Amino acid sequence: MLFYQRLKRFVSGTVSKSHFRSFNHSLRMSSNQASKVIAIGQMCATNNKAHNMQQVEELFRKAKTQSAKFLFLPECCDFVGEHRKQTLELAEPLEGATMTQYKELAKTHQMWVSLGGIHESILDANNDKTDKIYNTHVLVNDLGEVVSIYRKLHLFDVETEEMRFRESDVVTPGPHLVAPVNTPIGLLGMQICYDLRFGEASSLLRKLGAQILTYPSAFAYSTGKAHWEVLLRARAIENQSYVIAAAQKGAHNSKRTSWGHALVVDPWGKVLANCEEQDLAIATAEIDLNKNVSVQKNMPVFQHKRNDVYSLTSFGMGTVDITQDHQFAKNIIKKETIFYETEHCFAFTNLRCVVEGHVLVSTKRVTQRLDNLLCHEICDLFSTVCKVQRMLEKFYQTTSATVTVQDGPDAGQTVPHVHFHILPRRPRDFSENDHIYTRMDDRCLDQPDRSLEDRIMEAQKYRDFMKGQ
Structure with a gap:
């Protein structure tokens, strides 16, 4: 079964929107790679942005001499501020000078680069800086083009005997996961540092097709010494995927020191590369996706998951760019009339509407009753609704809606496929509120079928609106 459609990225200003992609193209990616050598970088950033850029340039040169085609840089590769005010002052929008330099380096060296965490200014309506930033992982291709943007979900707010750090004092958490990105080395899942401690996110990325998980970091020295390698190997083993983790190392200032030990781990949990305690260094490894295939074939743990008992669902990862038609019982819903889809559901314009804006949301799997749905389908369906x-x-600038499902023929279901009706409501749109349910009976609808052109135009309006949200 084809779970995902091809990923396409939209980057408008600082907003990134993602699509699903075909899961079964991973082997084709493996065989078509001209080079699978990657380099992980280790550095010690300070509040001197010019010096930090010099370090990044040196890492590019080192990677080039090792024939690497992909360089992974750590979190805070742009700078490490000494206090909140300085961090806000040094941060830049993604269109800023620092990002421009990074893109030029990628283009000059003809090398993909993972910018593992830069301080992205959040701008107001007047394009002025606010008092918050994002911790942003940016992927740039060898043409110097931004391919994907991920904003850190989990913020490091920790207070122990050894340290106190509240990332949320200055950083706003990202809104959602980003679907795995198609790269020359495979499907890459983007995370940042503290995200490493949340295995649910990595499992969702693996479920969405990720072959490589990335954790660029500035791991604190004490927690790094205790947990860094253990966590990275655990993420690789449980997801049967490569893990790549560039790292900051050393004293950034009098208050902050990072552990270092940038690592590459294979799908069996074996460490392939380690920068250990070197100050400005790279380590290289070869990514062989056949390793993913063999490990997953010999121990198919994702096939053994009990989706009837538990599930993981990622919210906000749907797409408005629809690439194929979907089945609705015995009917085919044209892709042009579908305005939103997720892993398991799709929303489309209606053939006959009870009120303006009456749309349907259905499951991709053809099944007649709600009680036939699996846990992950239920979660995805209701969140999509x-x-x-x-x-x-x-x-429609309304404040109410009728949301209903006719579960079975005796409940009025005329299309034997689970689907929800969503109807925006206006004041006094029916003389009696419950008359809407009578009108929903197809036998009571006297209006003709809407034309395909009308339904396509309506769907396009919704797609355009959702892109702008």
Whole structure:
């Protein structure tokens, strides 16, 4: 079964939106790679941005001499501020000078680069800096183009006997995971540092097709000494994927020191490369996706997961760019009339509407009853319904909606496929509120079918609106 459609990235200003991609192209990616040598970088950034850029340039040169085609840089590769005010002052938007230099380096060296965590200014409506930033992982290709943007989800707010650090004092958490990105070395899942401690995110990325998980970091010395390698190897083993973790190392200032030991781990949990305690260094490794295949074939743990008992669902990872038609019982819903889809669901415009904006959300798997759905389908379906409802209320500037499912023929279901009706409501749109349910009976609808052109135009309006959200 084809779970995902090809990923396409949209980057508008500082907003990144992702698509699903075909899961079964991974072996093709493996055989077509001209070079699979990657380099992990280790450095010690300070509040001197010019000196930090010199370190990055040196890491590019070192990677080039080792014939690497992909360089992974650590979190805070742009700078490490000494206090909140300085961090806000030094931060830049993604269109800033520092990002421009990074892109030029990638283009000059003809090398993909993972910028493992830069301080991205959050701008207000006047394009002025606010008092918050994002911790942002940016992927740039060998043409110097931004391919993907991920903003750190989990913020490091920790207070122990040895240290106190509150990342949330200055950083706003990212809104969602980003689907694995198609790169020359395979499908790459993007994370940052403290995200490493949240195995759910890595499992979701693996479920979405990730072959390589990335954890660029500035791991604190004390926690790094205790947990760094253990956690990285655990993520590799449980997800049967490569793990790549560039790292900061050394004293950034009098208050902050990082552990270092940048690592590459294979899908069996074997450490392939380690920068250990070197100050400014790279280590190289070869990515062989056949290793993923053999490990997953010999121990198919993801096939053994009990999706009937538990599940993981990622919210906010749907797409408005639809690449194929979907089946609705015995009917085929044209892709042009579908305005949103997730891993297990799709939303589309209706053939006959009870009210303006009456749309449907259905499961991709053809099944007649709600009680036939698996845990992950239930989660995905209901979260999709809620998202579409919110969108419709904003689009039509309403504050209420009727959301209903006719579960079985005796409940009025005329299409034997699980689906929700979402109907924006206006004041006094029916003389009696519950008359809407009578009108939903197809036998009571006297209006003709809407034209395909009308439904396509409506779907496009919703897609455009959702892109702008």
